[in-house]
Amino acid sequence: xxxxxxxxxxxxxxxxxxxxxxxxxxxxxxxxxxxxxxxxxxxxxxxxxxxxxxxxxxxxxxxxxxxxxxxxxxxxxxxxxxxxxxxxxxxxxxxxxxxxxxxxxxxxxxxxxxxxxxxxxxxxxxxxxxxxxxxxxxxxxxxxxxxxxxxxxxxxxxxxxxxxxxxxxxxxxxxxxxxxxxxxxxxxxxxxxxxxxxxxxxxxxxxxxxxxxxxxxxxxxxxxxxxxxxxxxxxxxxxxxxxxxxxxxxxxxxxxxxxxxxxxxxxxxxxxxxxxxxxxxxxxxxxxxxxxxxxxxxxxxxxxxxxxxxxxxxxxxxxxxxxxxxxxxxxxxxxxxxxxxxxxxxxxxxxxxxxx
Ligand code: PEP
Ligand code: MN
Numbered sequence: 626x627x628x629x630x631x632x633x634x635x636x637x638x639x640x641x642x643x644x645x646x647x648x649x650x651x652x653x654x655x656x657x658x659x660x661x662x663x664x665x666x667x668x669x670x671x672x673x674x675x676x677x678x679x680x681x682x683x684x685x686x687x688x689x690x691x692x693x694x695x696x697x698x699x700x701x702x703x704x705x706x707x708x709x710x711x712x713x714x715x716x717x718x719x720x721x722x723x724x725x726x727x728x729x730x731x732x733x734x735x736x737x738x739x740x741x742x743x744x745x746x747x748x749x750x751x752x753x754x755x756x757x758x759x760x761x762x763x764x765x766x767x768x769x770x771x772x773x774x775x776x777x778x779x780x781x782x783x784x785x786x787x788x789x790x791x792x793x794x795x796x797x798x799x800x801x802x803x804x805x806x807x808x809x810x811x812x813x814x815x816x817x818x819x820x821x822x823x824x825x826x827x828x829x830x831x832x833x834x835x836x837x838x839x840x841x842x843x844x845x846x847x848x849x850x851x852x853x854x855x856x857x858x859x860x861x862x863x864x865x866x867x868x869x870x871x872x873x874x875x876x877x878x879x880x881x882x883x884x885x886x887x888x889x890x891x892x893x894x895x896x897x898x899x900x901x902x903x904x905x906x907x908x909x910x911x912x913x914x915x916x917x918x919x920x921x922x923x924x925x926x927x928x929x930x931x932x933x934x935x936x937x938x939x940x941x942x943x944x945x946x947x948x949x950x951x952x953x954x955x956x957x958x959x960x961x962x963x964x965x966x967x968x969x970x971x972x973x974x975x976x977x978x979x980x981x
Contacts, residue, residue, distance in 0.1 A: 626671035627692045634687035642687040657864045698856040700863045706901045715796035723759045726903025729972035732932035736762035738947035740782035750789040752954035757961035761795040775945040783813040804832035811838045821845045834865025841869035876911030885913025893928040909936040909950040926964045
């Protein structure tokens, strides 16, 4: 249940409402207070409330409206908010601004898996910009399967990303792995990435929701997460106060080592029914094979994705991380062109269908 509080409610009426809810749901269940679209909301699990209790609740002075949402996730559900969330990226730093979600133009995020050094990052940043990308990616903190693999440059990597933004004007996205690092990473980044391995790291999700700067968060799907688990992880961030969440499908664990993961493209149209949040696809981690990236990029846009995140390296065979799935800037340019043409055709087609 989502209770929207009247903007003119007095603090006494508000306190009365909260006391009333505590009485009827008991002390064990949390009541979450949050702001969304400039409205103050109370969110609670109302499965234990009978009809009479619900009627009494709706009669409280402070209540403006009550929305019943049947799914376990509430604020991120399409049932609560019908219009697509549009996320503005790049407004915190001097750089280009990009909208992700709610527009027919897909956002293209591209760059190396890891920031390796200044020369590599700056040359790749210019190359992806020239290829038509809107956002630069690059991991400074890398969650590697083996402790003996390159772990990223850390803070130095963040400095290099800020320099690449200043040089090219592209906003940047980078991964944050620990709650205590959220403020620091948000200081440099235009989008915080929460990686697949951390999708259910609840302290990290809460920190990404609470932090002062409210940077957009790209939440990657866990290695074997169901859509409900993924949407509930997104709900943690939104309920904690940050409504700017972008979902990223990056493939789920399969049994066939031919591809690194299994790209679950059916989740794109399904998520569009379930949630108002934008959805981006990562064909690089999903397939693990660079030759599959162009076609899976087109397939993602055809399925309705709001954007793509693609790993690009000028010398993929010598990349310190994920070279096998990295494409060159020239290949990216072709993908950008093809996916924009496809998205344009799809939006014209939609208009024709609507008119007919
Ligand atoms: C990445 O984007 O470099 C990454 C580590 O992705 P994932 O969390 O999806 O494995
Ligand atoms: Mn990678």
